[in-house]
Amino acid sequence: MTTSSHRVWKYGDKVNTDVIFPGKYTYTISRDPAALARHALEDLDPTFAANVGTGDVIVAGRNWGNGSSREQAVTCLLAAGVHAVIASSFARIYYRNAINSGLLVIECPQIVAAVKTGDRIEIDLAETRIIAAGRSYDFAPLPDQVLDILEAGGIIPWLRTKALRHGE
């Protein structure tokens, strides 16, 4: 059983890292999960941090995460309990950061118009599809190397396991 069910938070195109996690906190908040979660999406949706639940997903339009390379724009969502971000497309550094921090990111442009905040969707990773309101939307499988890192929980746990295995 690889399918999981999630509540949706829906956002538009070109959401940038400054509104996901404001720059003014980047050198004073780096890993404290409670502090990260408290400021998640602060300048995009002030209702998000107080109401997000564990396992919720974000569905957004084009170019999610453009702007800064700050990893907190990914880890604040993980700290807030977000399971995945599904978008029409991602900014490249955000996409890498997500994989490297263990946040599931799925490019699936077709589903974006079909869902709204509060809807429930199901993600079927094995079959690489998302089910919303009884309809199924396919997405491209992630490359093996990327899946490995994601499944390890990010690049650091992945590298640690690898290094320890090789006795480096």
Place this chain on the structure above:
Amino acid sequence: MIAVGGVKGAGPASALTLTEKLLARSSGRTSVKPGDIVIVEPDIVLSHDNTAAIWEVFQQLPHGNVKHPDRLAITLDHAVPPPTAKHAQNHARIRQFAQGQGIRNFYEIGRGICHQVLCEEGVVGPGLTLLGADSHSPHCGWLGAFGAGIGRSEVAALWATGELWLRVPETMRITLTGKLAGGVTTKDLTIYLIGKLSSDGATYMAVEFAGDGISGLSPDARAVLTNMMAEMGAKNACMAPDSVTWDWLKASLERARPQEAGERLDYFRESALYPDVEANYALEHQIALGGIEPMVSCPHTVDNAQPLSAVEKTRVDLGFIGTCTNGRLEDIASAAEILRGKRLRRRLLVIPASSMILRDATAAGYITDLLDAGATIGTPGCGPCMGNHMGVLAPGEVCISSANRNFRGRMGQREAEIYLANPAVVAASCVAGYLVHPAEVTDGESA
């Protein structure tokens, strides 16, 4: 004035773009093609005030020490001088790390912004590959280098192993022809371009600048091109080195590292790479520089671009000239030119991108001009660019800035508005109190 040439791609597979050559070199291959996953060994790994946070991540790894300490480059620039004890403690931890690991390329507070300093110091140069924990890492591409931004965890992994996987990007070539009109800069060109192609116009792509239009551009103006391509989603942006590049490098190296200048220059000459004439570009654009007019990015995205003429008379409360995009000597000179003998009606904060620039601007008398007009001068570094300190905005304020981003909340306050423009427009607007073409301010004076 922008012509889309469409897809070319008819050249032989052995013909490579500049980015392909750079990635082939750093991955130890003779050739690469778009879509290849390559393991690169970057020459330089950049980090700044985020170094302490990366060190924390690094300590989760069993590696103990940085594999190639000579490849790291660290600048303290994002919150300098430290505005709070917490920021000061962050810097203290970074110094401890740099000392403990024997990091030679370490630059203290006040030296300047990472992207500018690494070019001035000849840490990065033609043919080299830089990966940086900063999204404007494509900046160094104006020297003919590969620069791309990565996240903190990837940097920690790089410190440990010295290598990282990258996908070889498709290349978009932007050919520039002719000359910019007076009062128009490469900042206007990039705002125009990003407005046309959008903030994801080059996502996952390399951008290569080419054409005879480049030869007439100064080093300061060139760096704006590669720096701003981060705002179009590019992985990296670059151009082939020419005599302007080499002259600048020689002069900078002789100032920054006189003992090693000759040797370093020889090294760059050996490593320099140039695109093949028949290289395959996924997309081609042509821009006649003469057709560009002064441009403004309106709140709250860079691609919300308008000609200055369309938003003239918009009220501004303050201006900011600085950042890795437009805090260089030429930028400060253009502001001083406008402000000489005038009084500012609005606050203007000027922060040179490096100590070398501050020194030159002082020697040239520009700083005096700015101070006499009523401007505030800040310590070289990022200043309020990302909302940390030293000039952050109040609710409801409208700022005209020479920076690269105007996202909501970017300068520390979500209820503020940021417009982006070239430094002359920033200076002129602070004289007028509203967005204005510099010519109107200067004409008014002589009339």
